[in-house]
Amino acid sequence: xxxxxxxxxxxxxxxxxxxxxNCTYTATGYPSLFWYxxxxxxxxxxxxxxxxxDDKGSNKGFEATYRKETTxxxxxxxxxxxxxxxxxxxxxxxxxxxxxxxxxxxxxxVKS
Amino acid sequence: xxxxxxWPATLVQPVGSPLSLECTVEGTSxxxxxxxxxxxxxGLQLLFYSVGIGQISSEVPQNLSASRPQDRQFxxxxxxxxxSDSGFYLCAWSARQGEYGYTFxxxxxxxxx
Numbered sequence: 284x285x286x287x288x289x290x291x292x293x294x295x296x297x298x299x300x301x302x303x304x305n306c307t308y309t310a311t312g313y314p315s316l317f318w319y320x321x322x323x324x325x326x327x328x329x330x331x332x333x334x335x336x337d338d339k340g341s342n343k344g345f346e347a348t349y350r351k352e353t354t355x356x357x358x359x360x361x362x363x364x365x366x367x368x369x370x371x372x373x374x375x376x377x378x379x380x381x382x383x384x385x386x387x388x389x390x391x392x393v394k395s
Numbered sequence: 396x397x398x399x400x401x402w403p404a405t406l407v408q409p410v411g412s413p414l415s416l417e418c419t420v421e422g423t424s425x426x427x428x429x430x431x432x433x434x435x436x437x438g439l440q441l442l443f444y445s446v447g448i449g450q451i452s453s454e455v456p457q458n459l460s461a462s463r464p465q466d467r468q469f470x471x472x473x474x475x476x477x478x479s480d481s482g483f484y485l486c487a488w489s490a491r492q493g494e495y496g497y498t499f500x501x502x503x504x505x506x507x508x
Contacts, residue, residue, distance in 0.1 A: 319499075381444060385438075385439045
Protein backbone atom coordinates (compact mmCIF):
# COMPACT_ATOMS: atom_id res chain seq x y z
CA UNK A 284 0.00 0.00 0.00
CA UNK A 285 0.89 3.66 -0.17
CA UNK A 286 2.98 5.13 2.64
CA UNK A 287 4.93 8.23 3.61
CA UNK A 288 7.97 8.28 5.86
CA UNK A 289 9.22 11.47 7.48
CA UNK A 290 12.31 12.12 9.52
CA UNK A 291 11.87 11.86 13.26
CA UNK A 292 11.71 15.06 15.22
CA UNK A 293 11.76 17.33 16.93
CA UNK A 294 14.07 19.40 14.77
CA UNK A 295 15.51 22.32 16.72
CA UNK A 296 17.22 25.16 14.84
CA UNK A 297 18.42 28.65 15.52
CA UNK A 298 16.84 31.53 13.64
CA UNK A 299 18.24 31.98 10.10
CA UNK A 300 19.50 28.40 9.94
CA UNK A 301 18.92 26.19 6.88
CA UNK A 302 16.07 23.68 7.18
CA UNK A 303 15.67 20.27 5.61
CA UNK A 304 12.91 17.85 6.56
CA ASN A 305 13.21 14.56 4.74
CA CYS A 306 10.22 12.78 3.23
CA THR A 307 10.16 9.60 1.19
CA TYR A 308 7.18 7.75 -0.16
CA THR A 309 5.99 4.42 -1.49
CA ALA A 310 3.19 4.47 -4.01
CA THR A 311 1.86 2.81 -7.12
CA GLY A 312 1.45 4.98 -10.15
CA TYR A 313 2.22 8.69 -10.08
CA PRO A 314 0.98 10.32 -6.90
CA SER A 315 0.66 14.00 -6.11
CA LEU A 316 2.80 15.12 -3.18
CA PHE A 317 2.08 17.71 -0.51
CA TRP A 318 3.50 19.45 2.52
CA TYR A 319 1.06 20.63 5.19
CA UNK A 320 1.86 22.79 8.21
CA UNK A 321 0.04 22.84 11.54
CA UNK A 322 0.60 25.75 13.91
CA UNK A 323 -0.17 25.18 17.61
CA UNK A 324 -3.87 24.69 18.26
CA UNK A 325 -4.86 25.05 14.62
CA UNK A 326 -5.91 22.87 11.71
CA UNK A 327 -3.61 21.87 8.87
CA UNK A 328 -2.78 24.30 6.09
CA UNK A 329 -1.49 23.35 2.67
CA UNK A 330 2.05 24.68 2.39
CA UNK A 331 3.01 23.48 -1.09
CA UNK A 332 2.40 20.71 -3.58
CA UNK A 333 3.79 19.03 -6.69
CA UNK A 334 1.80 16.90 -9.07
CA UNK A 335 4.45 15.35 -11.32
CA UNK A 336 8.08 14.36 -11.38
CA ASP A 337 10.64 17.21 -11.25
CA ASP A 338 7.97 19.74 -10.26
CA LYS A 339 9.06 22.14 -7.55
CA GLY A 340 6.46 23.38 -5.11
CA SER A 341 7.21 26.61 -3.27
CA ASN A 342 5.52 28.93 -0.80
CA LYS A 343 6.60 31.34 1.95
CA GLY A 344 10.29 30.57 1.29
CA PHE A 345 9.77 26.81 1.56
CA GLU A 346 10.55 24.54 -1.38
CA ALA A 347 10.26 20.86 -2.22
CA THR A 348 11.08 19.02 -5.44
CA TYR A 349 9.27 15.87 -6.59
CA ARG A 350 12.07 13.32 -7.14
CA LYS A 351 10.66 10.20 -8.75
CA GLU A 352 14.02 8.45 -9.01
CA THR A 353 14.56 8.65 -5.25
CA THR A 354 10.83 8.70 -4.33
CA UNK A 355 11.45 11.76 -2.20
CA UNK A 356 9.91 15.18 -1.52
CA UNK A 357 12.21 16.87 0.97
CA UNK A 358 11.15 20.22 2.44
CA UNK A 359 13.77 23.01 2.52
CA UNK A 360 14.00 26.61 3.62
CA UNK A 361 17.08 28.73 3.42
CA UNK A 362 16.55 30.80 6.57
CA UNK A 363 14.00 29.80 9.19
CA UNK A 364 12.21 32.17 11.52
CA UNK A 365 10.74 31.66 14.98
CA UNK A 366 7.30 31.94 13.37
CA UNK A 367 8.05 28.77 11.34
CA UNK A 368 7.82 26.70 14.52
CA UNK A 369 5.08 24.17 13.80
CA UNK A 370 4.43 20.55 12.87
CA UNK A 371 5.07 19.68 9.22
CA UNK A 372 3.31 16.80 7.47
CA UNK A 373 4.31 15.21 4.19
CA UNK A 374 1.47 13.52 2.29
CA UNK A 375 0.62 11.83 -0.98
CA UNK A 376 -2.51 11.30 -2.99
CA UNK A 377 -3.06 8.85 -5.80
CA UNK A 378 -4.18 10.63 -8.91
CA UNK A 379 -7.59 8.94 -8.98
CA UNK A 380 -7.76 8.19 -5.28
CA UNK A 381 -10.05 9.49 -2.59
CA UNK A 382 -7.63 9.50 0.31
CA UNK A 383 -4.56 11.41 1.39
CA UNK A 384 -1.85 9.39 3.09
CA UNK A 385 0.07 11.36 5.73
CA UNK A 386 3.45 10.92 7.28
CA UNK A 387 3.73 11.00 11.08
CA UNK A 388 4.67 14.68 11.14
CA UNK A 389 7.87 16.46 12.15
CA UNK A 390 7.97 19.05 14.91
CA UNK A 391 10.12 22.07 14.07
CA UNK A 392 11.28 24.39 16.85
CA VAL A 393 13.12 27.56 15.94
CA LYS A 394 14.96 29.45 18.69
CA SER A 395 15.75 33.15 18.59
CA UNK B 396 -14.02 30.59 -3.15
CA UNK B 397 -14.43 27.47 -1.11
CA UNK B 398 -14.59 27.57 2.66
CA UNK B 399 -14.97 24.95 5.34
CA UNK B 400 -16.57 25.54 8.72
CA UNK B 401 -16.20 23.32 11.73
CA TRP B 402 -17.73 23.78 15.16
CA PRO B 403 -17.53 23.98 18.05
CA ALA B 404 -13.89 24.97 18.47
CA THR B 405 -13.64 23.45 21.94
CA LEU B 406 -15.83 21.06 23.85
CA VAL B 407 -15.68 19.51 27.31
CA GLN B 408 -18.04 16.58 27.77
CA PRO B 409 -18.56 14.04 30.57
CA VAL B 410 -18.00 10.34 30.01
CA GLY B 411 -21.17 8.68 28.72
CA SER B 412 -22.62 11.82 27.16
CA PRO B 413 -23.46 12.09 23.44
CA LEU B 414 -21.42 13.96 20.86
CA SER B 415 -22.22 15.83 17.69
CA LEU B 416 -19.59 17.72 15.71
CA GLU B 417 -20.60 19.44 12.53
CA CYS B 418 -18.69 20.40 9.41
CA THR B 419 -19.99 22.29 6.38
CA VAL B 420 -18.37 23.27 3.12
CA GLU B 421 -19.29 26.23 0.96
CA GLY B 422 -18.47 27.12 -2.62
CA THR B 423 -18.18 23.64 -4.09
CA SER B 424 -20.40 20.72 -5.05
CA UNK B 425 -19.96 16.98 -4.59
CA UNK B 426 -16.89 17.23 -2.36
CA UNK B 427 -15.23 14.28 -0.71
CA UNK B 428 -15.45 14.80 3.05
CA UNK B 429 -13.21 13.45 5.80
CA UNK B 430 -13.00 13.25 9.59
CA UNK B 431 -9.57 12.88 11.19
CA UNK B 432 -8.53 12.62 14.82
CA UNK B 433 -5.25 13.81 16.20
CA UNK B 434 -4.63 12.33 19.63
CA UNK B 435 -1.83 13.35 22.00
CA UNK B 436 1.25 13.78 19.87
CA UNK B 437 0.89 14.73 16.26
CA GLY B 438 -0.24 11.74 14.17
CA LEU B 439 -3.39 11.98 12.06
CA GLN B 440 -5.84 9.11 12.09
CA LEU B 441 -8.46 8.95 9.34
CA LEU B 442 -11.78 8.07 10.97
CA PHE B 443 -14.36 8.37 8.19
CA TYR B 444 -14.67 9.57 4.65
CA SER B 445 -17.60 10.15 2.34
CA VAL B 446 -17.84 10.45 -1.42
CA GLY B 447 -21.55 11.33 -1.47
CA ILE B 448 -24.76 11.81 0.49
CA GLY B 449 -25.38 8.82 2.73
CA GLN B 450 -22.11 7.14 1.70
CA ILE B 451 -19.79 6.67 4.65
CA SER B 452 -16.61 4.62 4.83
CA SER B 453 -15.20 3.79 8.24
CA GLU B 454 -11.47 3.39 8.55
CA VAL B 455 -11.21 2.41 12.20
CA PRO B 456 -13.86 0.58 14.25
CA GLN B 457 -14.59 2.62 17.34
CA ASN B 458 -17.11 4.43 19.46
CA LEU B 459 -17.90 7.01 16.78
CA SER B 460 -20.11 7.25 13.73
CA ALA B 461 -20.46 9.70 10.84
CA SER B 462 -23.32 10.85 8.67
CA ARG B 463 -23.71 12.98 5.58
CA PRO B 464 -27.30 14.18 5.42
CA GLN B 465 -26.60 16.84 2.77
CA ASP B 466 -24.01 17.22 0.02
CA ARG B 467 -21.86 19.69 1.96
CA GLN B 468 -22.56 18.64 5.53
CA PHE B 469 -20.64 16.03 7.48
CA UNK B 470 -21.44 15.10 11.09
CA UNK B 471 -19.39 13.13 13.59
CA UNK B 472 -21.38 11.54 16.43
CA UNK B 473 -21.20 9.32 19.44
CA UNK B 474 -23.97 7.95 21.64
CA UNK B 475 -21.73 7.59 24.69
CA UNK B 476 -18.32 9.20 24.93
CA UNK B 477 -15.30 7.43 26.39
CA UNK B 478 -12.23 9.04 27.94
CA SER B 479 -10.24 7.72 24.98
CA ASP B 480 -12.35 9.83 22.60
CA SER B 481 -10.51 12.95 23.75
CA GLY B 482 -8.48 14.59 21.02
CA PHE B 483 -8.37 17.14 18.26
CA TYR B 484 -10.90 16.43 15.51
CA LEU B 485 -10.37 17.77 12.03
CA CYS B 486 -12.78 17.90 9.13
CA ALA B 487 -11.49 18.22 5.56
CA TRP B 488 -12.80 18.29 2.02
CA SER B 489 -11.28 17.54 -1.35
CA ALA B 490 -12.33 17.63 -4.97
CA ARG B 491 -13.16 14.31 -6.56
CA GLN B 492 -9.71 13.93 -8.01
CA GLY B 493 -7.32 13.64 -5.09
CA GLU B 494 -4.37 15.27 -6.78
CA TYR B 495 -5.32 18.69 -5.44
CA GLY B 496 -5.08 17.71 -1.78
CA TYR B 497 -7.36 18.52 1.11
CA THR B 498 -8.57 21.70 2.75
CA PHE B 499 -8.92 21.38 6.50
CA UNK B 500 -11.22 23.03 8.98
CA UNK B 501 -9.84 24.72 12.07
CA UNK B 502 -10.53 21.72 14.30
CA UNK B 503 -12.46 20.88 17.46
CA UNK B 504 -10.61 20.21 20.71
CA UNK B 505 -12.67 17.58 22.58
CA UNK B 506 -11.92 16.78 26.19
CA UNK B 507 -13.88 13.97 27.80
CA UNK B 508 -13.86 14.18 31.60
